Amino acid sequence: MLDLQESPVKAHERTLKGPKEDRLKLLRATEANFGHVFMLYQDPARRASGAADAEVAGREPDMTATDDFGNLHKLWRITDEEAIRAAREVLEGLPVFIADGHHRFETAVTFMRECFSRGWKPVPPETFTSRMVTLVNTAEPGLVIRPIHRIVHSLPGFDPDRLLKELERDFRVEALSSAEEAQTRLAAGMGKEHVFVLVLPEGRFYATSLRDEGKIPELVSGDRSLAWKSLDVSILHKAVLERLLRIDEERLAAGTNVSYTPYRDKVIDAVRKGEGQLGVLLNPTRVEEVLAVAGHGERMPQKSTDFYPKLLTGLVAMKMEIEKG
Structure with missing residues (x-):
């Protein structure tokens, strides 16, 4: 998380000071993630998402919600260790690209540094050294970028x-x-x-x-x-x-x-x-253009992409466990 140039995480968008300050205040007050960082990875064979699809096939979603724009969100919880391991093996080592949530990601880095500077210790797995993200395969047909x-x-x-x-x-x-x-x-x-x-x-x-x-x-x-x-x-x-x-x-x-x-x-x-x-x-900017720019370690001009549909804030939360001494 600390170094985007050396990290497998690639960013593509410039960030602004104001939104990062607001998100940092929320993070300090709640010590929790309520919104996702929307990340992309490349897996044309759909091995990771295919494993997830197979696990939830025929199952009713554990939760549904309709947002203010009329989008229906369906959530399945996957606990099967084999399905999780299959997805993890594919994803390990793959570069991931931030599609939406650059401010949230950079705020997480800032908060992590603050915690370490105070002498706080992370208590894995859900703690200040981690950030809740959603990974989406660029091969998925539902991935849309609006202009x-x-x-x-x-x-x-x-x-x-x-x-x-x-x-x-x-x-x-x-x-x-x-x-x-x-x-x-x-x-x-x-x-x-x-x-x-x-x-x-x-x-x-x-x-x-x-x-x-x-x-x-x-x-x-x-x-x-x-x-x-x-x-x-x-x-x-x-x-x-x-x-x-x-x-x-x-x-x-x-x-x-x-x-x-x-x-x-x-x-x-x-x-x-x-x-x-x-x-x-x-x-609209094409997905391959976003990946090419991010692959060079560059940030695109401001307001270059609008990924759709947006991930619903609050549908999943990650409360951090921290040892403060």
Whole structure:
């Protein structure tokens, strides 16, 4: 847990100070985990998840719950030692990637250091040297990443037509007739080209696609891998938001000029109402892209992934046992 560079745990997302402070206060007060760290592993043969499936086949779930979004959660408890051993043998030594829960993971590391600094001793297995996680195989068909769209606001002197003209130097800019055509255009380009859709006032939509992939290292500056630079969101942030609109990483992290939502209609409504000067609709980041970036030990741009469905907080809890002397 202490060193993400050397650990089999790979992170991909940048974290923010505020959420980590809130989670640390909760951890100090409760000495328990209520929410999961959502982690991915690669097992195309489904050996680990297959062992779990076989163990619960034909059994009614031990618990069910419906969340506020209408998602039905089913929970089976597995106690059979053979099934647990079969899954463990597959998972041992495999790298795992944090899909969602970076703040929770880093907070767990901070809390662990605090406990050791106070002279507290862990009492395994459920203690401060462990973190409750959920492991999901990337081969599972139910694993979904939703796109996270951008709403640009509060830019002094923003001129949308000037932006379109400046974009034409490195991007193909196509006028679209409607939100439906915008979605169709995005879907057609997914995995084939770097494309996103600009939403402008007066109901205007423009597909923006990169002219020459060979220019990615030039357009996306910085000492990063080509996997990182080739992400649609990296190209948007570096080649458009930073280079043309002067919104750098610091302003992105502070939320000075950009807000985020997984809902396309919210982007369109915000621009229509004048709450946003520019909307950007993106394709979802693919799982293989997340794994490639994490494999390089890099963090993706903020708000790059929205894994769905979310794991329900409180469905399972881990109360820590600590010897405090």
